[in-house]
Amino acid sequence: MNLIIDIGNTVAKVALFDGTSIVEVVYESNQSLDCLEAVCAKYTVDKGIVATVIDLNDKILSQLGQLTIPLVWLDEKTPLPVINLYRTPETLGYDRVASVVAANEQFPDKDILVIDAGTCITYEFIDSYGQYQGGNISPGLNMRLKALHQFTGRLPLVASGGEVLPMGKDTETAIRSGVLKGIEYEIAGYISALKHKYPQLLVFLTGGDDFSFDTKLKSVIFADRFLVLKGLNRILNYNNGRI
Known part of the structure; x- marks a missing residue:
């Protein structure tokens, strides 16, 4: 085991x-x-x-x-079952590479975008040849809410749970709706941009934060909370015999 x-x-x-x-x-x-x-x-x-x-x-x-x-x-010298094209592998968070390793195991011949919504929101892309091309890092849900409070003089710290409106009707709903809608549109934007270049793109959503967002591309989204764990397990199995 x-x-x-x-x-x-x-x-x-x-x-x-x-x-x-x-x-x-x-x-x-x-x-x-x-x-x-x-x-x-x-x-x-x-x-x-x-x-x-x-x-x-x-x-x-x-x-x-x-x-x-x-x-x-796990570090930058650990052999991986995918090709890592990141320019600075020593700075690459293990969770980022593990998530694409797991997604690639399930669909080895597909172009895949992995969105990990945790402390930060990361966007990772691995192509149909098993090449991890890299990814982007964005502030996560609670980080955004805290930043609005800490870096302003009067904006309150708003909880993520509560009423979300198309346009806020008071400061609380303006902040919550702005942050959650901002994340929603950000995610939809990444999916749309990559889908345009890679029409058969598959999308995985993982991480500790739950998001509910409407998109015409919703049918291509796979939700898997344990994607990073599965990727780490695959890396361990790949290295079996080397330890």
């Missing part, structure tokens, strides 16, 4: 895979992995992968150091 450790900007996820199937996902603080001992006692784990977008503290490093299984520490 595979142990997948995904340490993000907000939370850490510890997942168990049996082959390509998810068995369990445990959510943790990204400042500790206290669940590791119980998870490893519950399952027979053969190998694992660690991917992080933050610098790990001594506690997590100690907890990982106590694991007795072979580990892949």
